Amino acid sequence: xxxxxxxxxxxxxxxxxxxxxxxxxxxxxxxxxxxxxxxxxxxxxxxxxxxxxxxxxxxxxxxxxxxxxxxxxxxxxxxxxxxxxxxxxxxxxxxxxxxxxxxxxxxxxxxxxxxxxxxxxxxxxxxxxxxxxxxxxxxxxxxxxxxxxxxxxxxxxxxxxxxxxxxxxxxxxxxxxxxxxxxxxxxxxxxxxxxxxxxxxxxxxxxxxxxxxxxxxxxxxxxxxxxxxxxxxxxxxxxxxxxxxxxxxxxxxxxxxxxxxxxxxxxxxxxxxxxxxxxxxxxxxxxxxxxxxxxxxxxxxxxxxxxxxxxxxxxxxxxxxxxxxxxxxxxxxxxxxxxxxxxxxxxxxxxxxxxxxxxxxxxxxxxxxxxxxxxxxxxxxxxxxxxxxxxxxxx
Amino acid sequence: xxxxxxxxxxxxxxxxxxxxxxxxxxxxxxxxxxxxxxxxxxxxxxxxxxxxxxxxxxxxxxxxxxxxxxxxxxxxxxxxxxxxxxxxxxxxxxxxxxxxxxxxxxxxxxxxxxxxxxxxxxxxxxxxxxxxxxxxxxxxxxxxxxxxxxxxxxxxxxxxxxxxxxxxxxxxxxxxxxxxxxxxxxxxxxxxxxxxxxxxxxxxxxxxxxxxxxxxxxxxxxxxxxxxxxxxxxxxxxxxxxxxxxxxxxxxxxxxxxxxxxxxxxxxxxxxxxxxxxxxxxxxxxxxxxxxxxxxxxxxxxxxxxxxxxxxxxxxxxxxxxxxxxxxxxxxxxxxxxxxxxxxxxxxxxxxxxxxxxxxxxxxxxxxxxxxxxxxxxxxxxxxxxxxxxxxxxx
Numbered sequence: 001x002x003x004x005x006x007x008x009x010x011x012x013x014x015x016x017x018x019x020x021x022x023x024x025x026x027x028x029x030x031x032x033x034x035x036x037x038x039x040x041x042x043x044x045x046x047x048x049x050x051x052x053x054x055x056x057x058x059x060x061x062x063x064x065x066x067x068x069x070x071x072x073x074x075x076x077x078x079x080x081x082x083x084x085x086x087x088x089x090x091x092x093x094x095x096x097x098x099x100x101x102x103x104x105x106x107x108x109x110x111x112x113x114x115x116x117x118x119x120x121x122x123x124x125x126x127x128x129x130x131x132x133x134x135x136x137x138x139x140x141x142x143x144x145x146x147x148x149x150x151x152x153x154x155x156x157x158x159x160x161x162x163x164x165x166x167x168x169x170x171x172x173x174x175x176x177x178x179x180x181x182x183x184x185x186x187x188x189x190x191x192x193x194x195x196x197x198x199x200x201x202x203x204x205x206x207x208x209x210x211x212x213x214x215x216x217x218x219x220x221x222x223x224x225x226x227x228x229x230x231x232x233x234x235x236x237x238x239x240x241x242x243x244x245x246x247x248x249x250x251x252x253x254x255x256x257x258x259x260x261x262x263x264x265x266x267x268x269x270x271x272x273x274x275x276x277x278x279x280x281x282x283x284x285x286x287x288x289x290x291x292x293x294x295x296x297x298x299x300x301x302x303x304x305x306x307x308x309x310x311x312x313x314x315x316x317x318x319x320x321x322x323x324x325x326x327x328x329x330x331x332x333x334x335x336x337x338x339x340x341x342x343x344x345x346x347x348x349x350x351x352x353x354x355x356x357x358x359x360x361x362x363x364x365x366x367x368x369x370x371x372x373x374x375x376x377x378x379x380x381x382x383x384x385x386x387x388x389x390x391x392x393x394x395x
Numbered sequence: 396x397x398x399x400x401x402x403x404x405x406x407x408x409x410x411x412x413x414x415x416x417x418x419x420x421x422x423x424x425x426x427x428x429x430x431x432x433x434x435x436x437x438x439x440x441x442x443x444x445x446x447x448x449x450x451x452x453x454x455x456x457x458x459x460x461x462x463x464x465x466x467x468x469x470x471x472x473x474x475x476x477x478x479x480x481x482x483x484x485x486x487x488x489x490x491x492x493x494x495x496x497x498x499x500x501x502x503x504x505x506x507x508x509x510x511x512x513x514x515x516x517x518x519x520x521x522x523x524x525x526x527x528x529x530x531x532x533x534x535x536x537x538x539x540x541x542x543x544x545x546x547x548x549x550x551x552x553x554x555x556x557x558x559x560x561x562x563x564x565x566x567x568x569x570x571x572x573x574x575x576x577x578x579x580x581x582x583x584x585x586x587x588x589x590x591x592x593x594x595x596x597x598x599x600x601x602x603x604x605x606x607x608x609x610x611x612x613x614x615x616x617x618x619x620x621x622x623x624x625x626x627x628x629x630x631x632x633x634x635x636x637x638x639x640x641x642x643x644x645x646x647x648x649x650x651x652x653x654x655x656x657x658x659x660x661x662x663x664x665x666x667x668x669x670x671x672x673x674x675x676x677x678x679x680x681x682x683x684x685x686x687x688x689x690x691x692x693x694x695x696x697x698x699x700x701x702x703x704x705x706x707x708x709x710x711x712x713x714x715x716x717x718x719x720x721x722x723x724x725x726x727x728x729x730x731x732x733x734x735x736x737x738x739x740x741x742x743x744x745x746x747x748x749x750x751x752x753x754x755x756x757x758x759x760x761x762x763x764x765x766x767x768x769x770x771x772x773x774x775x776x777x778x779x780x781x782x783x784x785x786x787x788x789x790x
Contacts (some may be wrong), residue, residue, distance in 0.1 A: 040718045319469075
């Protein structure tokens with residue numbers, strides 16, 4: 001079956017929330033949907049069988065990483081991403097742009113494309129819009145993205161220039177796109193500026209893509225700015241196409257995004273924090289490293305029916321994590337993915353039942369949100385770690 | 396059901412090989428059996444559900460590690476090892492002795508017991524026979540072992556002294572043992588010396604244990620020495636009790652052990668080499684890091700019905716391992732455990748069919764054995780790494 005989006009089911013009367021189905025050659029994606037991130041053609045620690053059991057209906061893989069290792073030709077020869085990684089459900093790839101700008105050593109950005117050095121071995125590469133599409137066509141995901149630039153959100157003048165490139169690249173990506181079993185999404189940028197966001201939404205939608213991603217949010221700005229940018233952008237997107245919020249997010253971000261009309265979310269958060277021993281519960285995150293759990297016979301969350309909560313205590317999970325045992329990372333990740341995928345199922349059911357506002361209020365009343373400053377600190381620590389790793393590998 | 400051993404099934408007419416069943420309060424163990432090692436109350440990278448699916452019927456956990464972290468009282472409070480780790484099948488624990496002598500900083504060994512410093516934090520501990528039993532009774536495994544000393548195999552005079560301690564400790568362990576839902580095994584030692592082995596077998600069997608372990612083999616000596624020691628020992632063990640060869644082994648060691656009358660094997664080899672990218676096949680080990688597998692669409696082994704071989708190519712596995720992805724370690728481990736557990740099932744069926752000699756010959760004709768020198772080198776490298784890690788953690 002070719003790509004298609006049915007907004008058949010329901011629009012929430014009190015918000016922009018909507019429930020639909022995206023059809024892809026690898027099966028349907030009920031929306032709103034959360035896509036676990038499988039950076040290197042694996043959702044970290046989890047097998048495709050487990051993803052299926054968790055009810056994942058879409059995963060996102062990173063073009064930048066797969067381009068560098070093992071390379072798009074290798075993956076194409078082994079049956080594309082689906083065959084390579086043994087996942088026969090829908091897959092989305094990003095364009096590689098985000099990682100080039102955040103992870104690689106940048107050399108030059110101009111209208112042609114972006115020249116960078118690999119974080120793995122320092123080798124130099126040029127990523128153009130045409131190349132981004134060529135790579136993604138070799139990877140063979142069901143949904144692919146245009147090359148875009150994701151700049152610091154607060155520098156207006158730079159955002160104006162970057163946006164011009166992003167728009168120009170979108171035209172060239174559309175032009176370069178040949179595999180029509182793959183749906184190409186355009187990306188709206190514009191930093192923290194509502195006028196640029198509106199301008200971008202108008203430009204990109206005029207190019208008529210199969211769907212639209214919103215990039216450059218949740219990159220360090222306060223949550224209110226993200227909400228404001230969504231409110232400036234989403235109403236300008238066509239109602240009959242899926243809308244994707246790139247790299248978002250946390251449970252609270254999901255509620256706010258759905259409320260503002262987003263259909264697709266992808267984020268490494270549940271897998272990343274899981275490997276650090278942090279797990280989601282309805283009252284908020286808890287960190288299993290905490291000594292208070294050393295003798296705690298309770299599961300992570302009473303009533304949760306994930307594999308982890310059915311069979312293992314907080315005390316055992318803490319032991320595994322303190323002992324650096326891989327099973328600990330796996331079980332925390334499984335719980336977090338279950339939490340997110342289940343939350344999205346609940347959200348979708350609530351939209352269908354007309355009770356999304358009630359669910360949102362009920363959830364956010366009980367869920368303790370990580371404060372902005374703490375998020376900033378962990379974002380900065382992560383970026384320092386990445387830089388150190390990348391320096392180490394180049395040396 | 397209490398502990399019991401039925402050698403009901405078959406003794407091979409051409410060798411000492413035998414097929415039986417060990418009954419335990421957590422279910423039957425068909426023998427000969429291979430027990431995956433779950434050092435820290437987890438078979439590294441694998442979930443209890445997967446162990447069950449692999450057909451594991453016995454696992455071995457390490458008392459030394461669990462005594463130091465999270466501690467026997469914590470585990471007892473959480474339902475013993477079975478409840479703690481969510482594995483409801485049979486479990487065996489060692490006495491802690493082997494790791495004290497190989498991993499901890501030794502302070503003093505005398506007739507009382509052994510004083511050592513933890514490799515985790517340098518704290519000082521005294522392990523006596525009574526303490527080894529007390530800890531293992533708290534851990535609550537189905538089969539527990541006497542405290543023994545595992546010395547360098549080639550120093551005769553030292554082995555004489557160590558054996559005296561091991562025998563004295565065995566008497567005290569037997570005395571200290573109170574939980575009769577747990578089967579206590581005696582351990583035969585004696586280094587590389589047939590006379591000491593015989594002396595030890597006689598002494599230990601006179602104490603009448605529920606089963607017998609043979610320790611101090613596969614610690615660096617040539618394979619012929621191991622075979623000779625088994626031949627000196629096993630005929631002196633009672634036929635109606637299970638026999639366990641501690642810390643062994645490789646596929647070829649399993650065949651030789653079964654041939655000489657061994658029922659139980661435990662070894663970290665399949666999980667340890669799996670995490671390093673090495674996998675078992677009928678023609679021998681292969682290392683997935685090898686560049687020749689970068690584009691190889693074949694599974695690890697054609698015809699293997701493990702999850703890894705059913706869904707994933709060598710190329711994908713190599714990619715995961717080169718990219719340091721946990722799924723790579725998991726999938727290699729799963730294959731290796733499947734290989735070993737399946738091999739033991741085949742061996743058992745062959746004994747029952749009277750064709751063990753044929754299977755052994757057929758297997759060893761095709762299987763390329765790692766040469767003694769290469770084994771020695773990797774053993775030494777591992778011990779240097781362990782020492783470095785332990786120094787690091789103390790600093």
